[in-house]
Amino acid sequence: MASLSASTALVPVRASELIVGQRAPWPIYNEAGDLLLARGSMVETQGQLDGLLEHGLFRNEKWGSEPDTDSVPLPQSRDVLQKRRRSKGLRPPAPSRGQESIVTMDDVRWRIGDALSLQLKEAPDVRYNISLMGSLAGKSVLVSAPVKDGKYMHLRDGQIVVVRALSGRRAYAFASSVLKYQNLPYPYLHLSCPREVRCTVIRQDARVEVDVDAFLTIGSASPAALNLLDLSVGGVSGVSSFLGCTKDAKGRLKFIINVAGEDRGLDLDIVLRTVEADSDPNYAKYGLEFIDVSARDRLILSAFVYQSVSETD
Known part of the structure; x- marks a missing residue:
């Protein structure tokens, strides 16, 4: 996950500055500088907010004059480009190998049953195999519950996760949080639907x-x-x-x-x-x-x- 440089000053975010049902006004980081919530991401539920606050939230104090390059592009500039594409029939250029881009969930051509991997924020070195069960735009992404030592793992509401997938020559990743852990009729997760997904074209010559x-x-x-x-x-x-x-x-x-x-x-x-x-x-x-x-x-x-x-x- 992207992180800020050591020279970037972080200041705490007060609980009152984030509101359920509203979008984050800045990129939100943990104390180590890891990006937890991209600017403009929706705070979906109180459980998600509580999960974020539990680990301590920070923002870049220079955001107003020095936008974070680790965060997503400013929504204003992206919206202008999308309007130009709609009005002039423009299409984004085909990505070159190794290029990273930001796409929406609507642009990701995943299918039910596709294999994904899940990482927990507190244990980023371990990846768990899960599968896609479905999604509803702007609501949630449904995935199977991860398994450890032959047993289903219980994830708490608001827990931060990173989901990754490989599709053809493209690799996708997005940060999310657990909206709800469901036990019936079998264990599965509702994850918050990401506003944006990072997409990387894998280069054959990348070593x-x-x-x-x-x-x-x-x-x-x-x-x-x-x-x-x-x-x-x-x-x-x-x-x-x-x-x-x-x-x-x-x-x-x-x-x-x-x-x-x-x-x-x-x-x-x-x-x-x-x-x-x-x-x-x-x-x-x-x-x-x-x-x-x-x-x-x-x-x-x-x-x-x-x-x-x-x-x-």
Whole structure:
């Protein structure tokens, strides 16, 4: 989640400054500078407000002269652009790879049953698998209740969560709060409907640093241990003992990565693209390109790359 720089001064927000049924007049942060509520977001229920106040609320004291770049664009400028598009038939340009944009829930083409992941504000390093059950514009988003150790987790009203989803080459994320936890006929959640959703087009060439053990098999040779250094949807680089193979040699690479809290094993066809000398003459750095990647494996790679990128933003 976006956060303010350490140099930005935060001042407390009084409970009387936020009113149920009205929109937040500024971006709202916690004491650490994490964005909890974007400017213009509706405070839906008293439970949501109580949940926010429980953790302490702050705003940027310089908001009037220095708008926060971490928050959403000013509604006035966005409304003007939308009016121009309606009046002149303009369409937003197609997003380029890696570009982040702000979209509405109406623009998100999710379907009932789509897999999502949920993060709790107090435990952002853990992601729980949930699924979309439905939504009503401006009201709520219905999702299945998260499961931990085989049991449904109970979330309290007003609890802050972040929901993420991967659809095609686009990754979506939005902050929300629990409006209601329902037990019947089975556990599910009503989440506050976000006014805006962050959308990122995943780049195939986006690389993330990793420290993953893998096994590389070239031709008919025995598997060799390879320590992966970085990973993208299209390939990896890693260090191994000198294998004595040449560029364009083909083989297989096996490794395990963790996506949304679950270990996923990959067994991929590769072609050796680069061999670079290492400071130790017994080792070399290898660049491998993935080939003939299945739809399932590409989805896992894409999800891992976006997950890693979003966790470092």
